[in-house]
Amino acid sequence: MASVSPSNSAARRIGIIAGSGSLPLALATTLRSRGETPFLLLVEGEAEVSQYADFPHEVIRITKVGRFLKALARESCTHITLAGPVKRPDLKNLLPDMEGMKLLGRITGAARKGDDGLMRAITSYVKEKGFTVVGVHELASDLLVPLGCLGKIAPTERDNTDITAGVRIVKAVGALDIGQAAIIRDGYVLAVEAAEGTDKLLKRSREFAWDEPAGVLVKLSKPGQELKADMPTIGPDTVTLAAEANLRGIAAEAGFTLVLDLKETLRRANEAGLFVVGLDSQSMGE
Incomplete structure (x- = not known):
């Protein structure tokens, strides 16, 4: 970029x-x-x-x-x-x-x-x-999410299936200028981001949490999005809220998502047992 x-x-x-x-x-x-x-x-x-x-x-x-x-x-x-x-x-x-x-x-x-x-x-x-x-x-390109598995926890095959499904869903809702994120669990859409933003999306999804961790937050830029004015963003608070929703992890588009305080974001993710991955979304969800 x-x-x-x-x-x-x-x-x-x-x-x-x-x-x-x-x-x-x-x-x-x-x-x-x-x-x-x-x-x-x-x-x-x-x-x-x-x-x-x-x-x-x-x-x-x-x-x-x-x-x-x-x-x-x-x-x-x-x-x-x-x-x-x-x-x-x-x-x-x-x-x-x-x-x-x-x-x-x-x-x-x-x-x-x-x-x-x-x-x-x-x-x-x-x-x-x-x-x-x-x-x-x-x-500040150093504020962008890098490609690959970023923390100590790696997604499982089940998680990767949810990530692939999530990419398709988020691309579809993004094309309609609805939102930039969705939560997927076992192939089902639990919640889609709208005007409220990702934090409130995660808070809203807590009522759907299972006893065991499951599900993935997928966050991408919208197709044709004006990146000079608005980019998807994750950070330490995203991890905390994802853990409260008992998710397995976070998948964000590498190079097109900003990450606030990557070191603290990964510290919290590792501590909570969540994975954080940077996606090459162009090769997924077509």
């Missing part, structure tokens, strides 16, 4: 539009470790502001498009990335500024096409304003 070379970092400054979760902080920390100084626009009501005290940042409402464009220009940002989920805004209660009004017509129509349509409209608009839009995966 293509990436933005660190060798070009002297000629750029990264602006991170930060939503919820730990991904924005992980990305900012990675960039700083390379000698870069990212600027973060913290989406009001989404980003945990106290986490970013050590980074230059500003808190902005997602609808104040003009304000965040001015902030990015003021901070000499050349490249923009979106990191962390942001709830789809309630279009009835928006109070946009002038730039937000210009964008509103686009996102109103795009939102009807699902999350991918919405993200494409936003990234296209930012590009038109002269910024280069890049994906988290292009800035």
